[in-house]
Amino acid sequence: MKRRISLFGYAVITLVIVYTIVKLVIPRVSMWIVHWPYPLGVPTTLAVIYMLLAMIGLAIYITMSEKNMEEFLTPIRNFLRGGQPGMKGQARLIALVLIPGLAGWIAYDRVAPKIQSPTGIRIQHPTIPGQYEKLINPYRDPKEDTVKVFIEKEGLGAMKIEEARALLVQKTMAEGRGLYQRNCRPCHGSKADGNGPMALGFRLRPANFRDPGTIPTVVEAYVFWRVKEGGRGLPRESTSWDSAMPRWKDELTDDQIWKIILAEYNTADVEPRKPEKLE
């Protein structure tokens, strides 16, 4: 049975559908999902990847059998050979002018100088400096000595070590929360979701700590480094000029930073990355 639409036609329709999904559907669905005020366009690099993959998928299907190849090439051959009567013939002429014209315009558009910002690659998690690598948050699981000092200081003589440890963590957490709300909330938000009252003022939005791709993927020492040194402490490949993160070592003590980190994970309802035990 002969198809009503040729394989060539199907290929063109498929590419149009994929293009529509990339350019219209994904931006609008994304807008709807994250309640954004406008459609969230697919970045050019990604759009090119998706379109290329669609073309590869089509090329695979078309060249998989001689029959498919023939069916795909026949309309192209007929078109190039010409001889179509009336309107079809004229349409062919128009297409033969338009297609090279379009290719020429795209080539011109790509190479003609114009004002545009360069596309940059940003290293997401730059190498942590050696001095931070082995640091451990002293407040996450306080050592027995620290707990004993706490018992003594707070006059909790009869309390068991484990109970006192939990109490100490709770107390530190409360302090950390206060520090977080005072120093971090304006940008990162009271729920640590990156939606603080000042968030919209930045070109690179503050990190959303609830996102599993942010603080849950790194160890606490990494966060400590980022908080302490801020955007200015980022290496060049991480485009330090893009980050508005202050250098908190000028404002906060190390102890305060650790407390904030403890509270930050808790507020975001995520866990820090822990190196697994080696097998």
Next chain:
Amino acid sequence: MRYRKGAITLLALIGVALALPAMAAPEEAYRTFLGYDSRIAIWIIAELHLMFGAFVLGVPIFAVTIEIIGWKTKDPRYDKLAYEFTQLLSGAFGFTATLGGLLAFSLFGLYPKFMDYLSGVFHDVMYIYALLFFVESITLYLYYYLWHKMAKQKGLHILLGILLNVCGTVIMMVANSWASFMMSPVGIAKDTNQFIGSAWQAMNNPLWHPLNLHRFLGNVAFGGFVCGAYAAIRYLGAKTQEERAHYDWMGYIGNFCAVCGLIPLPFAGYYLGREVYSNSAVMGNNMMGGAFSWTFIIQAILIGGLFIGSNYYLWIGMHRIPGSERYTKYIKFIDIIIILCFAVWLTPHNLPLSAEEQISVGGQYHPTLKYLGLMSGKNAVVNFIILSTFLSFLLYRRANLGEGIPFSKQGAKSRWILLGIAAGLILILGSYSNYLFHLNPAALDLPADKAKYFKLPAILLLVQITAMLVAVAMTFMNRGKIGQMLYLGITIIDITFVLGVYGYIVMAVANPFLRNVAVTQWMTMMSSLVLVTTLDVFLFKGAPQVGEMTWGKMPSRSQYTLIFLCVFIVMLIGLMGFIRSGLRENWHIYGVMQDTSPGSWTPDNALMAKVVSACGLIFLSAVSFLFWLTSAAEKKAHKPDEGPAAHPKAAPPAHEKTARSRS
């Protein structure tokens, strides 16, 4: 004879190299390579040595397997094929040894202080290594040169082949222990950085076995694709239909062996990656999110190319199978699934953006597409890709088979085998499910309330067991095909859609457990591969063939695909070699001995691309030369006036047993 001489010379060279520590002047830490950058020289030599090594270690694994199949089925075609694979091997072995000698010389010459330290740790093992190399070379020459003489003592000959594989694997493991020690050293005194452990302790470092597994599988895939390219070149230059048929078949077997190695490879890579992270969180961060993150995007493209190319080759091959038209209509769906999966696989978490794009999406991440860039999404789709590739093989296998004997009439043996395999799988899945149910969160450094996150994967394993029982019961009721599809379908839903999404939750709230989620996905997938294949064997037992296979009727583009696959795997092994070694950054031995040479900086992606491409080009040129030598030697052995060759005759274009052999 020439190989033997070459090997002896090279062994002598290695011996000299091993004695070099005594001759080296440890006061001088670094030297240049003939006035050039010593780091790049070492990089190229080591990479080429590894590429040849991968070929030499990978090919014997399937050469012996094919020989065993030939011995058991008494089909001379397999024997001829195994011999041809071994022919390629003997030439490459000389190259591997030469490069190994050169690498040893260069390392001791250019990095004397570092090698002084390393040989101080491993000197005993180095002698064993040299001895093993000696045993391997003798075994290889005996295996190759006595092939025809031992035709009547096949069992003994196969034993030689197995010994060859054992030697090769142990050699690889020894060399891996050195490389992995440099990444995850053990037995080091904290204050002095001096090695105070034993050689065995140093060998048995945390990354040793993950690296062994990854390289072993990688070598099989590498060897298969390189052999596939050899067959493709011979096919394209074939003068007779008989030759074309033989090389078409050889190309198919090469691709099949490669895919067998490729299928478990992503999981082995994941295992290695997790262990790298466990050993050093900094190394782990650098690898996937830091300086090496973009190389992983390139890796994803290359792996994508391998899976797509292998499937494409298989799909073209369907058209040489009479009866395949019953199944070719499904291929477009597999094509769509694989392309969609690769769209996810290739989506980076962190995107290259212009300033305008950054503003429009509000940052460095796209608010929705960023999730596709996380490990959980990647794990989900890679399992789906593997299952789709498996489905392609399944369709290929049954393409020209009619209806098999109903299972109920296949006798008690079939029933017991099926029940035995199902019981084994149930035991494995059940044990792991039980382990997850009783897993103590403290073992993963997680608080007690996180135990609730362990339940879903455990329950899904029980679902999988139930589905398996249903599939087996349906087979007993002669409804095995439905049972097969049911099991495959449930596997896909479980590992891609349920655990794939669940992984995001685990990532955020119980990250260390993500490894167990990945293990659950992998176990479920492997159980599916085993059970569905077993069912397929029984479902098509005694099935008549629809028509004869027409080997040697493949279009040229299929052969170019095999060559493309070879180029891709060569580039991939080069890239991964760079990543593994580069992760140490400015350390010879991570955290113990710093690299203070002028070339201690981490190469950028541009330099990496140039050096890896150069290595790939040199390797492919050298391999082409070897292939040419092999075919020239073969032509000499087949002079027309001398009649047929001494070894088994060329393969017939079609064979009654062909369909069986495809399984």
